[in-house]
Amino acid sequence: MTANLAELTGFDVPTRLLVGGEWEGGRGGGTFPVIDPATEEPLTEVADGTVEDALDAVSAAYAALPAWAATPPRQRAEMLRRTFELMTEHNESLARLMTAENGKSLRDSRAEVTYAAEFFRWYAEEAVRMEGVLMTAPAGGNRILVTRQPVGVSVLITPWNFPAAMATRKIGPALAAGCTVILKPASETPLTALAVADLLAQAGVPAGVVNVLTSTKSGATVSAMLNDPRVRKLSFTGSTETGRVLLRQAAETVVNCSMELGGNAPFIIFDDADIDAAVEGALIAKMRNAGEACTAANRFYVHDAAADQFTRAFAARLGAMVVGPGLEESTDVGPLVNQPTRAKVADAVQEAAGAGGQVLTGGSAPRRRGYFYEPTVIDKVPAAAPILGTEIFGPVAPVVRFTDEADVIRWANDTEYGLVSYVYTADLARGLRVSEALETGMVGLNRGLVSDPAAPFGGVKQSGIGREGAHDGLLEFTETKYIATSW
Numbered sequence: 001m002t003a004n005l006a007e008l009t010g011f012d013v014p015t016r017l018l019v020g021g022e023w024e025g026g027r028g029g030g031t032f033p034v035i036d037p038a039t040e041e042p043l044t045e046v047a048d049g050t051v052e053d054a055l056d057a058v059s060a061a062y063a064a065l066p067a068w069a070a071t072p073p074r075q076r077a078e079m080l081r082r083t084f085e086l087m088t089e090h091n092e093s094l095a096r097l098m099t100a101e102n103g104k105s106l107r108d109s110r111a112e113v114t115y116a117a118e119f120f121r122w123y124a125e126e127a128v129r130m131e132g133v134l135m136t137a138p139a140g141g142n143r144i145l146v147t148r149q150p151v152g153v154s155v156l157i158t159p160w161n162f163p164a165a166m167a168t169r170k171i172g173p174a175l176a177a178g179c180t181v182i183l184k185p186a187s188e189t190p191l192t193a194l195a196v197a198d199l200l201a202q203a204g205v206p207a208g209v210v211n212v213l214t215s216t217k218s219g220a221t222v223s224a225m226l227n228d229p230r231v232r233k234l235s236f237t238g239s240t241e242t243g244r245v246l247l248r249q250a251a252e253t254v255v256n257c258s259m260e261l262g263g264n265a266p267f268i269i270f271d272d273a274d275i276d277a278a279v280e281g282a283l284i285a286k287m288r289n290a291g292e293a294c295t296a297a298n299r300f301y302v303h304d305a306a307a308d309q310f311t312r313a314f315a316a317r318l319g320a321m322v323v324g325p326g327l328e329e330s331t332d333v334g335p336l337v338n339q340p341t342r343a344k345v346a347d348a349v350q351e352a353a354g355a356g357g358q359v360l361t362g363g364s365a366p367r368r369r370g371y372f373y374e375p376t377v378i379d380k381v382p383a384a385a386p387i388l389g390t391e392i393f394g395p396v397a398p399v400v401r402f403t404d405e406a407d408v409i410r411w412a413n414d415t416e417y418g419l420v421s422y423v424y425t426a427d428l429a430r431g432l433r434v435s436e437a438l439e440t441g442m443v444g445l446n447r448g449l450v451s452d453p454a455a456p457f458g459g460v461k462q463s464g465i466g467r468e469g470a471h472d473g474l475l476e477f478t479e480t481k482y483i484a485t486s487w
């Protein structure tokens, strides 16, 4: 099985735990299979880390911390920069690996590797720009000196939908800030994370600075790490449901938390919008990663006067997309990651159709092996339909028609999530007014893609706490130290 993977990707894919610079089989946890969602067959087995392995990884990260924190920022930056170059050099191999374990099309995987590598380049640049403050106290008697220090050993937990980018978006700033880490990737997609860790080691990152714990026992291993007082930071990306559990656990040891959680993005198209541009934006916002993105447009609100034109054009584009194994060059839409994800998508479509929605294209799973689902557009969905409150996580676009700006803002905000919104309008004043009224951490204004390593990514409400990317992402891995000084 592993031999096929090596043939497929062109490199030797690590399948063991990375602890203290050694690739280890783990302390008796055995292995678990990684499944190819296009064939439903196992690709390989990886080590199934135990609680003891997790605590070994914490010990390794803790031992490596003082030297790494004392390493000159320029040297840390150069290792990150070298990893960016290695990822760029190995883009194709990493993309093939990611497609094999996640299912997404090669086009999506190549774009993700490029995006993921950019976090190392960006944080190589940010590592040398950690600023502090020196000011005279208002009373004049002393100085206020403020510096930033690495927060310490950091546990990084990532989901399966962006196996490379969610890892680099955390490892990049953590290492730039001088922290050491234990990465726990999703058990559906551990291979890409292991491959990235291998490249970090090749770039000269010292033993123990990056440790990787693959495990199906995520609850037990993560909880053991959060209970260990040597761990000072949790950076989590995943569902809001899991995020709540982890926030409760982190409360026990008052661990510093950054949370990137679920989304329910509205995509609003006003009657004055450029409809061709809106269709292009909608394709990216809905179909990138086959809809398996926290930023995926989850609800389309289209002004009544533009709705026929938009839905016709959008349904035609989705209907023409090629559904197939991600490794085939002609594929636009690969399989979903697993059977429960596909079943949830199918249920949501049935329910929306039952509530009065009209399926314009798609609406079922093709009869073939693999967790495929057809790109689907459902028009005239009632504004109160349950699908609009569910994170669909699949290639399904429910369309709701509206006439009034105040109504659409109210509907858009009627959710516990607040990650991203999309707004299409030719009227800049309206675009900015609506953007300000939307309760989300990010807005795509006449754009279907917001992700950029140089921009602060994150949500409000139950979509998260903190930001990744930009300079903000670096500060998440630091503590502020204030020294009251007299001289």
Ligand code: NAP
Binding pocket: 157, 158, 159, 160, 161, 162, 166, 184, 185, 186, 187, 188, 215, 216, 217, 218, 219, 220, 222, 223, 237, 238, 239, 240, 241, 242, 243, 245, 246, 259, 260, 261, 262, 263, 293, 294, 295, 391, 419, 459, 463, 464
């Ligand atoms: P998930 O089930 O919450 O899992 C995410 C990670 O948490 C995985 O590594 C998982 O490990 C681990 N995990 C699960 N239960 C745990 C527990 N009790 N204790 C400790 N760790 C636990 O989410 P997912 O299904 O992988 O990912 C999809 C979700 O991620 C969606 O809601 C999506 O919106 C969100 N997401 C958010 C962002 C963002 O930036 N806001 C980006 C991408 C995805 P196992 O795989 O081993 O269970």
